[in-house]
Amino acid sequence: MGMQQAKVDKATLAAYWGENKRLTAITLLIWACVSFGAVFFVETLNAVVIFGFPLGYFMGAQGALIVFVLLIFNYSRAMNLVDRKYNLHEEE
Amino acid sequence: MAKQRSNAFLDNLGRVYGMYTGVFIAFVILLGIAEKMGLPPRTIGYVFLAVTIGVYALIGIVSRTAKISEYYVAGRSVPSVFNGMATGSDWMSAATFIGMGGTIYVMGYDGLAYIMGWTGGYVLLAVFLGPYLRKFGQYTIPDFLGARYGGNIPRLIGVIAAITASFTYLIAQVTGVGIITSRVLGIDFTVGVFVGLAGILVCSLLGGMKAVTWTQVAQYLILIIAYLTPVTVMSYKHTGVPVSELMYGQILQKIDAREKQIIADPAEAAVREKWAEQAGALGEKLKDPATPAAEKAKLAAAQQSAVAASKPIKPYLQPFARTDRKNMLALTFCLMVGTAGLPHILMRYYTVPSVKDARSSVGWSLFFISLLYFTAPAYAAFARWEVLSTLIGSRIAELPAWTTHWAQVGLLAIKDMNMDGILQLGELTFGADAIVLATPEIAGLPYVISGLVAAGGLAAALSTADGLLLTISNALSHDLYYKVLDPSASIMRRLTISRVMLVVTATIAAWVATYKITIIVELVAWAFSIAAASFFPALVLGVWDKRANKAGAIAGMTLGFCVTLFYMIGSRFYGLDWWGIKTVSSGIFGIPAGFLTIFVVSRLTAAPSQELQEFVESVRYPRGAVGTSDLDD
Numbered sequence: 001m002g003m004q005q006a007k008v009d010k011a012t013l014a015a016y017w018g019e020n021k022r023l024t025a026i027t028l029l030i031w032a033c034v035s036f037g038a039v040f041f042v043e044t045l046n047a048v049v050i051f052g053f054p055l056g057y058f059m060g061a062q063g064a065l066i067v068f069v070l071l072i073f074n075y076s077r078a079m080n081l082v083d084r085k086y087n088l089h090e091e092e
Numbered sequence: 093m094a095k096q097r098s099n100a101f102l103d104n105l106g107r108v109y110g111m112y113t114g115v116f117i118a119f120v121i122l123l124g125i126a127e128k129m130g131l132p133p134r135t136i137g138y139v140f141l142a143v144t145i146g147v148y149a150l151i152g153i154v155s156r157t158a159k160i161s162e163y164y165v166a167g168r169s170v171p172s173v174f175n176g177m178a179t180g181s182d183w184m185s186a187a188t189f190i191g192m193g194g195t196i197y198v199m200g201y202d203g204l205a206y207i208m209g210w211t212g213g214y215v216l217l218a219v220f221l222g223p224y225l226r227k228f229g230q231y232t233i234p235d236f237l238g239a240r241y242g243g244n245i246p247r248l249i250g251v252i253a254a255i256t257a258s259f260t261y262l263i264a265q266v267t268g269v270g271i272i273t274s275r276v277l278g279i280d281f282t283v284g285v286f287v288g289l290a291g292i293l294v295c296s297l298l299g300g301m302k303a304v305t306w307t308q309v310a311q312y313l314i315l316i317i318a319y320l321t322p323v324t325v326m327s328y329k330h331t332g333v334p335v336s337e338l339m340y341g342q343i344l345q346k347i348d349a350r351e352k353q354i355i356a357d358p359a360e361a362a363v364r365e366k367w368a369e370q371a372g373a374l375g376e377k378l379k380d381p382a383t384p385a386a387e388k389a390k391l392a393a394a395q396q397s398a399v400a401a402s403k404p405i406k407p408y409l410q411p412f413a414r415t416d417r418k419n420m421l422a423l424t425f426c427l428m429v430g431t432a433g434l435p436h437i438l439m440r441y442y443t444v445p446s447v448k449d450a451r452s453s454v455g456w457s458l459f460f461i462s463l464l465y466f467t468a469p470a471y472a473a474f475a476r477w478e479v480l481s482t483l484i485g486s487r488i489a490e491l492p493a494w495t496t497h498w499a500q501v502g503l504l505a506i507k508d509m510n511m512d513g514i515l516q517l518g519e520l521t522f523g524a525d526a527i528v529l530a531t532p533e534i535a536g537l538p539y540v541i542s543g544l545v546a547a548g549g550l551a552a553a554l555s556t557a558d559g560l561l562l563t564i565s566n567a568l569s570h571d572l573y574y575k576v577l578d579p580s581a582s583i584m585r586r587l588t589i590s591r592v593m594l595v596v597t598a599t600i601a602a603w604v605a606t607y608k609i610t611i612i613v614e615l616v617a618w619a620f621s622i623a624a625a626s627f628f629p630a631l632v633l634g635v636w637d638k639r640a641n642k643a644g645a646i647a648g649m650t651l652g653f654c655v656t657l658f659y660m661i662g663s664r665f666y667g668l669d670w671w672g673i674k675t676v677s678s679g680i681f682g683i684p685a686g687f688l689t690i691f692v693v694s695r696l697t698a699a700p701s702q703e704l705q706e707f708v709e710s711v712r713y714p715r716g717a718v719g720t721s722d723l724d725d
Contacts, residue, residue: 008709008713008715008716013709013712013713016712016713017712020712023219024219024220027215027218027219028215028219031212031215035208035212035424035428036421036424036425039205039208039411039417039420039421039424040417040421042201042411043411046409046411049345050341051338051341051342052340052341052342052343052344052345053341053344054344054409056201056411057201057204057344057409058341060201060204060205060207060208061196061204061207061469062337062466062469064207064208064211064212065207065208065211065458065462065465065466066462068211068212068214068215068458068462069455069458069459069462071215071218072214072215072218072454072455072458073452073455075218075219075451076218076448076451076452076454076455079223079451080448080451083448083713083714083715086713087715088713088714088715089448089714089715090446090447090448090714090715091715
């Protein structure tokens with residue numbers, strides 16, 4: 001343990017962190033739309049009924065959950081790629 | 093980073109837990125056959141609880157350890173998927189298992205704030221905290237606060253917040269254990285609490301986090317099987333397709349149509365009028381000075397429920413029938429942030445081998461949690477349909493047998509207000525806690541399934557209690573004793589202190605639980621808001637704002653905590669009202685207060701040292717070790 005890496009230069013780190021911020025922002029935007037957005041516009045969404053489910057109700061009960069799970073796995077996959085791009089991934 | 097070690101158990105996790113699941117299902121089927129051959133229900137209950145607690149104890153004993161890193165973080169060797177399962181059962185408590193379906197049954201659309209809130213928090217956890225805490229790689233959440241902001245004060249505030257939030261939550265779990273064991277075994281509540289206590293301790297005492305992790309995986313498997321079985325049968329019974337999550341849409345439409353009939357029914361209006369009369373009469377009696385004070389609390393409660401029953405019926409699918417848009421948004425937000433701020437959940441991301449695993453593990457956690465949350469609205473819909481279609485409009489003397497059973501335990505009440513011998517919706521109260529527990533009986537399933545559900549509820553309560561107990565005892569033994577009071581303590585001594593704290597905390601929690609405090613549900617909601625307002629801002633800015641410093645963190649955590657507490661107590665007891673926000677969403681004020689204070693105070697005071705800034709940078713990417721690391725594993 002405690003093997004100190006050669007310092008990562010500032011420019012690489014800033015670019016890496018910038019990409020992370022962008023990904024985080026997109027993730028949170030979708031996160032807010034499917035939860036808060038769906039609550040806010042629930043009456044409008046409820047006009048659409050699929051398979052018996054009013055869409056607004058479905059988003060709160062199940063739709064948001066599905067999107068959340070996909071969002072996290074997508075973020076995880078994308079960040080792993082960004083790690084490799086900047087050579088900041090963990091040593092295997 | 094974990095040392096690469098070959099371990100027969102870790103290499104074969106899938107096979108081990110696969111076999112375990114198979115054996116468990118076989119065990120349930122065997123008990124079912126035994127029931128057919130005449131095994132009495134009480135015995136089935138005993139066998140279920142004894143066998144499952146026995147299995148947890150066995151895992152706890154097999155996983156005993158004397159290594160610090162195994163005791164605190166399971167040797168950082170838990171694969172992503174299995175940490176996800178463990179987090180799932182760590183997260184899903186007795187309240188979720190028993191109460192979630194019922195909350196939606198009672199609140200309709202508005203209850204979905206809990207579904208979104210308690211799952212959406214994992215997105216925050218995934219992008220703001222999980223991977224960075226893993227990179228930091230120590231043992232507790234106060235560890236991070238101590239290292240990031242420097243000095244003992246941020247750590248101590250962390251200890252206080254961790255203990256406050258976890259302890260209130262722990263009492264609710266222990267109470268849940270007491271209720272389930274006493275109901276299934278027919279023993280006294282207090283005895284039930286202490287039986288449960290033994291079950292909790294035997295898992296964590298010898299093996300710490302390592303034992304708790306592997307027990308939680310086992311508990312997850314039992315609780316999810318138990319949760320999905322009854323409602324799947326129910327779905328098959330009503331729709332012919334055993335996938336409740338897809339099929340309850342049809343049921344929602346039927347509920348809506350039936351409710352329209354019921355709302356138009358003049359008999360319902362007559363019942364509501366009777367309730368209004370009764371509420372008026374009770375109000376008179378309350379005002380009467382001759383009424384003894386001791387009786388008044390009871391009368392006030394009866395009057396409140398009479399007033400509620402006199403209000404017109406609100407359709408199940410109608411949004412904001414029981415709260416308003418603003419409060420639903422606020423509650424969803426507070427639950428999300430609270431989820432991402434609870435130390436017993438955050439701590440789980442220390443146990444995976446790498447940052448990469450931490451990222452995907454948050455996804456697995458939410459996946460396994462969603463299997464249950466996804467199904468809760470279906471439970472609510474099927475139960476509601478059953479009530480509306482078979483109970484309402486039937487002759488009270490001819491109601492199905494299960495109604496009498498749940499009336500006996502006080503979770504279902506029928507009062508023929510208009511004396512017509514027929515049940516109106518306004519005459520029925522169905523307790524939220526009964527929905528999931530009663531579904532096996534409503535669906536006409538054998539008793540063995542009721543036993544299974546009880547075992548599932550017990551697994552949910554025990555697994556959460558274990559995680560909370562460990563968080564508290566670690567905060568006391570690691571953060572308070574080792575890091576602050578006696579940094580030279582030997583490993584042996586640290587482990588001993590930790591185990592003593594475990595027993596002491598568990599005993600205090602059980603002792604408090606025996607008092608059956610009625611305000612417990614509110615306490616849990618408060619614990620969430622407290623975690624959200626005190627931990628979340630300091631942790632997030634610790635990673636995301638390099639300029640955040642010690643003064644800012646101390647001020648922000650304190651203010652977030654105080655603002656939240658002030659609004660909670662003010663709005664609950666003294667009629668305080670800011671923009672009509674309800675007491676459960678108190679965090680909505682504390683969270684921004686915390687963020688803002690850390691941001692502003694940090695900028696008004698000196699920047700953190702160069703060393704601390706480099707530490708923050710090193711936490712941000714996966715490669716290498718963190719700056720000020722003093723790892724000892």
